[in-house]
Amino acid sequence: MVSTIKEIARRANVSIATVSRALNNNPKVTEQTRELIQKIADELSYKPNLAARNFVKKTSNVIGLILPDIADEFFSELIKGIDEVCYDNDYYTMVISTHRYRTLEETLNSLIRSGLLGGLIILIPNFTEPIKKLLSFAKMPVVLIGGGLGNNEYDIVSLDNYQGIYDITKYLIRKCNYTNLVHLSGPIDNDDAAIRIQAFRDCCNEFNIPSQNAQIIQGDFTRSSGVLLGMEIMNLKNKPEVIVAANDMMALGCYDAAKKKGLSIPDDIAVTGFDDIFVSQYLTPSLTTVRAQIEKEGHQAAELLMSKLNGNSHSPNTINRIKIPTELVIRNSIKQINKG
Amino acid sequence: MVSTIKEIARRANVSIATVSRALNNNPKVTEQTRELIQKIADELSYKPNLAARNFVKKTSNVIGLILPDIADEFFSELIKGIDEVCYDNDYYTMVISTHRYRTLEETLNSLIRSGLLGGLIILIPNFTEPIKKLLSFAKMPVVLIGGGLGNNEYDIVSLDNYQGIYDITKYLIRKCNYTNLVHLSGPIDNDDAAIRIQAFRDCCNEFNIPSQNAQIIQGDFTRSSGVLLGMEIMNLKNKPEVIVAANDMMALGCYDAAKKKGLSIPDDIAVTGFDDIFVSQYLTPSLTTVRAQIEKEGHQAAELLMSKLNGNSHSPNTINRIKIPTELVIRNSIKQINKG
DNA sequence: CGTTTAGATGTAAACGTTTACATGCAAAAT
DNA sequence: ATTTTGCATGTAAACGTTTACATCTAAACG
Known part of the structure; x- marks a missing residue:
C-alpha cells in the first residue's frame, strides 16, 4: 500500500538512487535494471510523492x-x-x-x-x-x-485593447456616420480601461470629432454602474447618439437604463460593448461588440x-509581449448601414 | 533573504525546535522567548515553507x-x-x-x-x-x-434536483393547465439528470398525465442538443405544449429551434429550464426556470x-447529505396564469 | 597480464519543518 | 536539605526524493 522508492529498492535489491534514476529515465542506468525497476514499480502501482519531489527540487x-x-x-x-x-x-x-x-x-x-x-x-x-x-x-x-x-x-499577454476600441469607434464614425459619441469607461486606474480610453480619444481626434462630442464618463465595469451612468448619459442635454461601453456588462446596464427611460436601441440611442460575453448575442437587440478571446x-x-x-x-533576456487580436462583432444595437 | 527557521534559531540562540514551537503558538514556550522569536521572525519577514511543512505533516x-x-x-x-x-x-x-x-x-x-x-x-x-x-x-x-x-x-452536497423539477412540472400542470408535456433530459448516466427524470415522471403520474403526454427525450445538456431535439419535438405529430428542459442551455437551444421552425414561445410552444444562468433573464421571452444556487x-x-x-x-461517523433548495423563477416563456 | 577508463551502482547528505523523547533546571513538596 | 515535580528547551530522527560524490566492475588498452 505504501509504495515508495525505498520499497521498490528493497524488492529490486538496488539502492534508492538507482530507482530514482531509473524512474526518471536517467541514461546512466542499464536497460535491464530499468526494466526490472519499472516492472516492480508497476506492480506496486507506484506514484511519486510530488510533495517530496517538489520540496527537494525547490520547484x-x-x-x-x-x-x-x-x-x-x-x-x-x-x-x-x-x-x-x-x-x-x-x-x-x-x-x-x-x-x-x-x-x-x-x-x-x-x-x-x-x-x-x-x-x-x-x-x-x-x-x-x-x-x-x-x-x-x-x-x-x-x-x-x-x-x-x-x-x-x-512577459505579458494582453488583449489588443487599443485596436479593439479604435476599430469599433472608427466603424461607428465612418460606417454609421455617428458624430456624437460617449465612452463609458472602466476605472482609470485599471490598465486595460486606460488603454481603451486612449484608443477612443485618439480615434475621435483623428476623425475630427469635437471634444464635446467625444466625452468620457467613468464607470467601473459593473452592470449597475452601466445602469446608473447610462441613465445619466441619456439625460444629457447634448445626448450622444451612441454609447461606446468599455465592456459588455456596462453595455448591458445601458440596455436596462434605456428601458427605464423608454428609449429604444439603436433608434434613440445606440450601444456597443467589449468582450462579447455569452449573453450579448441573445440580447434584444443583439449587442454590437468587440470579441475578446479570453x-x-x-x-x-x-x-x-x-x-x-x-x-x-x-x-531568455528579452521580454515577450503578446497581444491577442480582437474582432469586431457587428450586431443590431447600432444603426444598420445601407449595404451597397 | 533566505529566512528559515534555522536562521531564526541561530539569531535567537535557541534550537530550531523552540522556534518551530514558538511560531506555532505551542503553549510550552515562555512568553519571553516567543516574543523574541516573533520579533526576529518579523525582522526577517519570515514566511514558512509550506511545501516543507505539508511534506513532513503528510497533509x-x-x-x-x-x-x-x-x-x-x-x-x-x-x-x-x-x-x-x-x-x-x-x-x-x-x-x-x-x-x-x-x-x-x-x-x-x-x-x-x-x-x-x-x-x-x-x-x-x-x-x-x-x-x-x-x-x-x-x-x-x-x-x-x-x-x-x-x-x-x-459527505455530499447536491442541488435539490427532485424538488426543482417536481415544482416546475407541478406548476405547469396545476397553474398553467398544460396537459401535454415533454422532458428534454440530460444523459441518463448523469446522476443529476436521472433524478430530474424521476421527478418529472413522478409528478406527471401524480397528476394523471397519460404517459404519451409525458414523454422523455434524452439530450446531453448542451445547447446544440437542445436545438436538435427541440426541432424533433416540434415535429412530433402529438406536439407537446411545453418543453421541460433539464437545464437552461438546452432550453436556449429550444429557443433557436423555435425560431427556425417559426414557432413563437410561449404561444406555439412553451419552454422551461433549470439553473437560471445569467443569460436566461435576458432572453426574449425571458426564460421560466429553476434557480440553482451553485x-x-x-x-x-x-x-x-x-x-x-x-x-x-x-x-464523524454519519455521512452528511446537504441538499441546496431550488427556487421557481416564473418568467415569460410559459402561458401567463390569470391572476385572481 | 597489468593498468587505465568508462559506465553502472551505491552512499549519504540535503531540502525545512515537525515532534517524540531526552535533558536540565527551578520551584514545590517532603 | 533532599527529593520530586513540572515546565522550558534541546537533540535528533523522520518525511520521500534528488544528486554530488565515491566506489566498484568489467571492458579496453598498453
Whole structure:
C-alpha cells in the first residue's frame, strides 16, 4: 500500500538512487535494471510523492493563477485556457483570488516563499511599485495578464485593447456616420480601461470629432454602474447618439437604463460593448461588440510560462509581449448601414 | 533573504525546535522567548515553507477541486463558492479538470498519492465502482458534489434536483393547465439528470398525465442538443405544449429551434429550464426556470470539508447529505396564469 | 597480464519543518 | 536539605526524493 522508492529498492535489491534514476529515465542506468525497476514499480502501482519531489527540487509542478476575484464568465474562460496548457505539461493550476480583506501584496508575499508554486500567472488591474518590488523576490517565472502599463520586466499577454476600441469607434464614425459619441469607461486606474480610453480619444481626434462630442464618463465595469451612468448619459442635454461601453456588462446596464427611460436601441440611442460575453448575442437587440478571446489569452500566458519553465525560451533576456487580436462583432444595437 | 527557521534559531540562540514551537503558538514556550522569536521572525519577514511543512505533516493546505471539464458559468460560480470558504480557512484551491484523454480514474490515482492535497471536492457526473474503489485509498477527507446516486460513504452536497423539477412540472400542470408535456433530459448516466427524470415522471403520474403526454427525450445538456431535439419535438405529430428542459442551455437551444421552425414561445410552444444562468433573464421571452444556487453549493461543500479537516465534525461517523433548495423563477416563456 | 577508463551502482547528505523523547533546571513538596 | 515535580528547551530522527560524490566492475588498452 505504501509504495515508495525505498520499497521498490528493497524488492529490486538496488539502492534508492538507482530507482530514482531509473524512474526518471536517467541514461546512466542499464536497460535491464530499468526494466526490472519499472516492472516492480508497476506492480506496486507506484506514484511519486510530488510533495517530496517538489520540496527537494525547490520547484513545484503547481502554477499559481492570481485573480482579483473569482467572478464571471471571463475568469472561467481564462482558467480553462490556462489549465489546458498546464495540464498538458503535467502542471497543476492553483487558483488564488485576492479576497475582500487580504490584499494582493499580502497574498503574493506568502505565496512567493511558500514553496508551493513553480510559476505564477497574475492578472493585475494595475501594476504598482509595491507589487513590482514583491515580485522581484520571486524565484519563479512570472507571466502577466492584462494591460500591464509600466511593466518592462515580465512577459505579458494582453488583449489588443487599443485596436479593439479604435476599430469599433472608427466603424461607428465612418460606417454609421455617428458624430456624437460617449465612452463609458472602466476605472482609470485599471490598465486595460486606460488603454481603451486612449484608443477612443485618439480615434475621435483623428476623425475630427469635437471634444464635446467625444466625452468620457467613468464607470467601473459593473452592470449597475452601466445602469446608473447610462441613465445619466441619456439625460444629457447634448445626448450622444451612441454609447461606446468599455465592456459588455456596462453595455448591458445601458440596455436596462434605456428601458427605464423608454428609449429604444439603436433608434434613440445606440450601444456597443467589449468582450462579447455569452449573453450579448441573445440580447434584444443583439449587442454590437468587440470579441475578446479570453481563453486564448489564458492559453498564451500559460504557453509563455511553460516555455520559461522548460528553459527553451528562445529569447531568455528579452521580454515577450503578446497581444491577442480582437474582432469586431457587428450586431443590431447600432444603426444598420445601407449595404451597397 | 533566505529566512528559515534555522536562521531564526541561530539569531535567537535557541534550537530550531523552540522556534518551530514558538511560531506555532505551542503553549510550552515562555512568553519571553516567543516574543523574541516573533520579533526576529518579523525582522526577517519570515514566511514558512509550506511545501516543507505539508511534506513532513503528510497533509496539505491545498484542497483539490476535480471537475469534469472547466467550462461555463456554472463552474466559475462553484469555484468561487469553494475558494471563498477555503481561503478563509487558510487553504488554497487547486482546480483540476479531467481532460480529453486523461480519465477521472487516472487523475485521481496520481493525485491521491501525490501528497499535494489535503482534501478533495469532486464533482462526479456518475459515481462508478472504479472511482469508489480508488477513492477508498485516499487518506484525505472527500466531499462529493452532484447527484451522487449510489454514494453512501462520502459527505455530499447536491442541488435539490427532485424538488426543482417536481415544482416546475407541478406548476405547469396545476397553474398553467398544460396537459401535454415533454422532458428534454440530460444523459441518463448523469446522476443529476436521472433524478430530474424521476421527478418529472413522478409528478406527471401524480397528476394523471397519460404517459404519451409525458414523454422523455434524452439530450446531453448542451445547447446544440437542445436545438436538435427541440426541432424533433416540434415535429412530433402529438406536439407537446411545453418543453421541460433539464437545464437552461438546452432550453436556449429550444429557443433557436423555435425560431427556425417559426414557432413563437410561449404561444406555439412553451419552454422551461433549470439553473437560471445569467443569460436566461435576458432572453426574449425571458426564460421560466429553476434557480440553482451553485455558489452556495460550493460554499457548503467547502464548509463540510473544512469541518472534517479541522476535526470538529459533530458527527464523524454519519455521512452528511446537504441538499441546496431550488427556487421557481416564473418568467415569460410559459402561458401567463390569470391572476385572481 | 597489468593498468587505465568508462559506465553502472551505491552512499549519504540535503531540502525545512515537525515532534517524540531526552535533558536540565527551578520551584514545590517532603 | 533532599527529593520530586513540572515546565522550558534541546537533540535528533523522520518525511520521500534528488544528486554530488565515491566506489566498484568489467571492458579496453598498453
